[in-house]
Amino acid sequence: MADKQHLYLVDGSAYIFRAYHRLPPLTNPAGTPVGAVYGYTTMLWKLAEDLNKADGPTHLAVILDKGSTSFRNQLYHQYKANRPPPPEDLVPQFPLIRDATRAFSLPCIEEDDLEADDLIASYAREATRRGWDVTIVSSDKDLMQLVGKCGEGGGCIDMLDTMKNQRIDVAEVVEKFGVLPDLVGDVLALMGDSVDNIPGIYGIGPKTASKLIQDHGSLAGALDAAAGMKPSKLRERLLEGREMAELSRVLVQLKEDCDLPIALEDMKLEGVPPEPLAAFLGEHGFTSLLKRLDGGRGSPDRPTQLNPAKPATVGANPGSGGNRQAPPEMPPIDREGYECVTSFERLAHWIERAFAARVVAIDTETSSLDAMRAELAGISLALGPNDACYVPLGHGGSDMFAENPVQVERAAAYDALRPLLESDAVLKVGQNIKYDLNILSRCANIHVAPIDDTMIVSFALDAGRSLDGIGGGHGMDELSTRHLGHTTLTFKDICGTGRKAIPFSEVPLDRATQYAAEDADVTWRLWKLLRPRLADEGGSRVYERVDRPLIPVVAQMERHGIKVDRQQLARLSEEFAAEIARIEREIYDCCGIEFTIGSPKQLGDILFDRLGYKGGRKGKSGQYSTDQAILEGLANEGADVATKVLEWRQLAKLKSTYTDALQAAINPDTGRVHTSYSLVGAQTGRLSSTDPNLQNIPIRTEIGRQIREAFVADEGNVLLAADYSQIELRLAAHMANVPQLKEAFASGEDIHARTAAEMFGAVDRDTRARAKTVNFAILYGISRWGLGGRLGVPADEAQSIIDTYFQRFPGIQHYIHSTLESVREKGYSETLFGRKTWFPRINSKNPNERAGSERAAINAPIQGTSADIIKRAMARMMPALSDAGLPHVRMLLQVHDELVFELPEDDVGAAQPVIERVMAEAALPAVTLDVPLGIDIGTGRSWGAAH
DNA sequence: CTCCTCACG
DNA sequence: GACGTACGTGAGGAGC
CATH class of the missing domain: 1.10.150.20 (5' to 3' exonuclease, C-terminal subdomain)
Structure with missing residues (x-):
């Protein structure tokens, strides 16, 4: 069977769309965008390389969509009617796809009135009929209908997704x-x-x-x-x-009986003549491929197959800085080669090599995602591509009668690893290394430093960069697919999911090693690839001055946690439960029926159908909206039941989300609540808080405020809350250069009153409230409809208020205009400290989408600068307090513009001015603001009392 | 899983 | 001429 034929049919059109979205906007020396073409070229290269390999192609053709109509349009005129036009910088790449295909001397097929899918189906049928195997290179779901089909001649069809490097079989x-x-x-x-x-x-x-x-x-x-x-x-x-x-x-x-424009025999893949390929690669500046072509060539005039020493990495990220060179080449991941380290001698050997390498990627495997409860199951290290190991430390052990696998003794391993992990001379690289910091500190008392974090690097480079179907996240699995073209083993693959899931410490060592060492290997590779981009793309400043220093600071805040009074919460839960029951009965009486008040669907039907109140339908779901605004409207018209539902909702929310859930979140070992902060959760650069979220604890209503009373200081201590006053408006005054607002802030005036005076002449409660609304509207990216809705006036009236605002504060209008211009042109916004946020939809043809991006783009520099400032304050805070002789002050929480500390009562007097100074001066020396940063500070036994 | 609603800055 | 939204988050409950 040595001469079994194998036809590869490449779905070229589908590929370039995916490559376009996945790869950065590389341009060739002539300035033409070629990002997608580069991806396409590396894919063809990879396929051609597989010639002569088992299962590799003997025949190959590229099939393209010609972009006209097909027989399907006659059946259904709406067919493909919703499809938006291709992005502007993809259009000039279409013809280049044909050039690339010709450069490889491969046949390229496209026919009027036939879609690529149909041609592929027809060729596949003909080939399998002759007994050839067929691989369709695509990930199109329509084509999955063909997978596993076999012709009379014995040939069978499968698919290959080159981006995920995955065979798709039945x-x-x-x-x-x-x-x-x-x-x-x-x-x-x-x-x-x-x-x-x-x-x-x-x-x-x-x-x-x-x-x-x-x-x-x-x-x-x-x-x-x-x-x-x-x-x-x-x-x-x-x-x-x-x-x-x-x-x-x-x-x-799929239509399987199309005429076949080229005979199957003519698709024979015999080798790729290098000259046309070299010319093409040279023209478009694909220098690393060109180099590889020269290296792999046997003799200059003889056609030869591509057979470079190191295979190409398909889907690799060539960098987005214009003509940057393609990334360093790395061999494909080989999980079989990882070492499972089970003797002290081997561990010592790895540690010695890590010292010599000066850079080591690390990853910890644990029994839980909660860093404050997890047990350490093992540690993996990587020193280079495929040069990785796993050190199991706590595998087996759950079954008393089974024999545990041989492992390095835990305490000895910690003592051996500590000098490495704490050594100034060796950089430790992690993916979300904050987690590993917490685990190693808690379980092994090891304080890892210095560090780099590939997740944070990715965030500094690519925050906000995502498009339909292409994830914009910064998780390892996603980064691996996006930048390395490699699909990692997932935790689910190894441990299963749901009730059948097993703890990592029960995974057999060979599987555990493949998974754990791969994570360290991938982290090392990502670091190699992404780290140099920071300098090239202007991300170093924010990464090195703001985000990286913050990692150990936030890790420590998480480990501190905050004390919560369980009795207080339990008491509130009971009170709320009784009140909820009482209101429930009243609502049933009003409506004359018992129903699930918490169901917006049932509630809507009862209010508007059964009781006949006026209120509109909403949305595609055809369901009535019953949100706060609607219910308040009904309440104002005298509907008591609406008032009761609002009360019910408030209490139900407070009970389930706060008083009940917070009790469950108290860590049994520490008696405190430990949130987890994400440094990449918000596109603007803010932190976000989860498990539990401590950034949305109630404060706005009296009843909710009681929950803050349950956050308390340890004995002999108090809580201190320090927040920036009006920081976003202050930044807007500075960034948009508005003299009146700057003056008002400088002289400590009431800013909303000042706005009211400028806008409406008179200052009273009403005009001040309206001015406040308008001020916020500016920060959020204004629209006449949005403002009108908020102020309760028609859109045209709102527009005239906006006009007045712009007239009084022309700097604001100019800021909005120039910010949008710049984002449209460059694709990203920037904070005063250089943090970028990308807006891939800013030039979208969809007006709704575009308008949304515009509002976000106006807000991002302001919100992001505020985030940068408080982060700088946090990074400087602990050293400043130590210098002031205040080692017992602990920073516990960050809530966007507020920091919460716990400190001995006797330290308050000394600590307060230090905290205030660090926060007020946080922008300096990088940025000198035209406005002062005002800080409000309060202290008390509880968080509620500290406000 | 997705939608709705609502807590915070 | 239409957008039915103010920006940024995370969590719980209902219903499919």
Whole structure:
């Protein structure tokens, strides 16, 4: 069977769209955008390399969409009608795709009135009929219908997703759709496809569609079964949507009998003549590929296959700084080569090598995601690509009768690792290393330093950079796919999920090693790739001066936690429960029926249908809106029940989200609540807080305020809360250069009153409140409709208020204008300290989307600068307090413009001026503001009392 | 899982 | 001429 033929059919059009979104906007020496072309070129390279390998291609062709209409448009004129035009900087890359294909001397097929999918299906059928195997290079779900099909001649079809480096066979299709490939068309017909504008049935998504087809065996079966179903939304939708589903079924059917414009024999892949390829690579500045071509060439005039010493990394990120060189080349990940370190001698050997390398990527494996409760199961180290190991420390042990695997003794391992992990001479790199810092500090009393964090580096480079379907996150799995073209093993793969999940410490050592060492390996590679981009793309300043120094600071805040009075919370829970029960009865009496008040759906039906109150339907769901604004409206018209529901809602929220949940969050070992802060959670650079969220503890209402009373200081201590007063407005006054507002802040005036005076002449409670609303509207990116809604005036009146504002404060209008201009041109906004936030939709054709991006882009520099300032204050705070002889002051919480400390009562007098000074001077010396930063400070036994 | 609602700055 | 939104978050409950 040595001469078994294997045809690769490359879905070129689909590929370049994905490559475009996934790769940064690289340009060639002539200034033409070529990011997608680069991705496409590396993919062809990779495929050509596989020639002569087992399972590699013997024949290959690229199929393109010609972009005109097909027979499907005659069936359904809306077909693909929703598709937005391709992005501007992708358009000039289409012809280059053909150039690239020709440069590889590969056939390129496109036909009028035929879609690439149909041509692929037809070629695949013909090839399998002859007994050839076929691999479709694509990840298109329509094409998954073909996977596993075999022709009479014995050839079979599979798919290859080169970006994820993943073979798609029948098992993957079943995992994705829940059915075998021959039923995928039926599932697609039910769920529809918004990209191709295949209608499907409204309200049926992938999950429901898959279940229906599994249950009833086919589309026809599911549609026929609808009549006999018990009455439900689903039944109605199936009955009403029957025709659309049947039409969709025809639309997703692939046409397998197209005429074949090129004979299969002509697709034979014999080698790639280097000259045309070299010319192409040179023209577009793909220098690293060019170099590799020269290196791999046997003789200059003989056509030869591409066979470089080091394979290309498909999907690698060539950097986004224009003509930057392609990234350093690394061999593909080889999990089999990782070492499981089970003897002290081997551990000592790795530690010695790490000292010599000066840089080591580390990762800890634990029994829980909660860094304050987890046990350490093992540590992995990486010193280079594929040069990684896992050191298990706590595997086995749950079964008393089983023999535990041999491992390095825990205490000895800690003592051996400590000098390395604490050594100034060795940089420790982690992905979200704050977690590892906390684990190692808590479990091993090891204080890791100095550090680098690939997650934070990614955030400094790419915050906000994401488009449809392409994640913009900074998690390792995502970064690995995006930058390394490598799909990592996931925790789920190893430990399972749900009730069947096992703790990591029970995973057999060979599997554990593959997973854990891979994480360290990937972290090392990401660091190698991303770290140099910081300097090239102007991210070093924020990373090195603001975000990185903050990591150990925030880690320590998390470990401190804050004391919470459990009895107080339990008492409140009881009070709230009684009150909720009382209101519940009153509501039932009012309505004459018992129902679930917490269900917006039931509540809406009762208020507007049963009781007949006026109020509009809303949204596609066809459900009544019952949010606060609507209910307040009803209450003002005398609907007592609306008032009661509002009270009920407030109490139910406070009880479930705060008084109940916070009790459960108290750590049994420390008796305190330890939140987890994310440094990459908010695109603007703010922190976010989870598990539990301590940045949204109630304060605005009296009843909610009682919850803050339960946050208390340890004995002999008090809590001190220090917050920046009006910091965002102060920054807006500075950044937009508004003399009146700057003066007002300088002289300590009431800023909203000053605005009222400028805007309306008179200052009273009403005009001050209106001025305050307008001031906030400015910070959030104003619109006449939004402001009108807030002020309760028509949009045109709101517009004239905006006009007046701009007239009085022309700097504001100029700021908005120039900020948007710059974001549109560069794609990102910047804070005063150089933090970038990307807005990939700022030039969107969708007006709604675009307007949303514009508002966010106006706000981001202000919110982000405020975040930078408080972060700088935090990073300087502990050293400043130590210098002042105040080692017992602990910083516990950050709430965007507020810092909460716990300190001995006797230290308050000395600490207060230090804290105030550090916060007020946090922008200096990098930025000198035209306005002072005002700080309000309060102290008390509880957080509530400190305000 | 997705939507709605609501807590904070 | 239409946007039905102010910006940025996270969590809980209901309903599919």
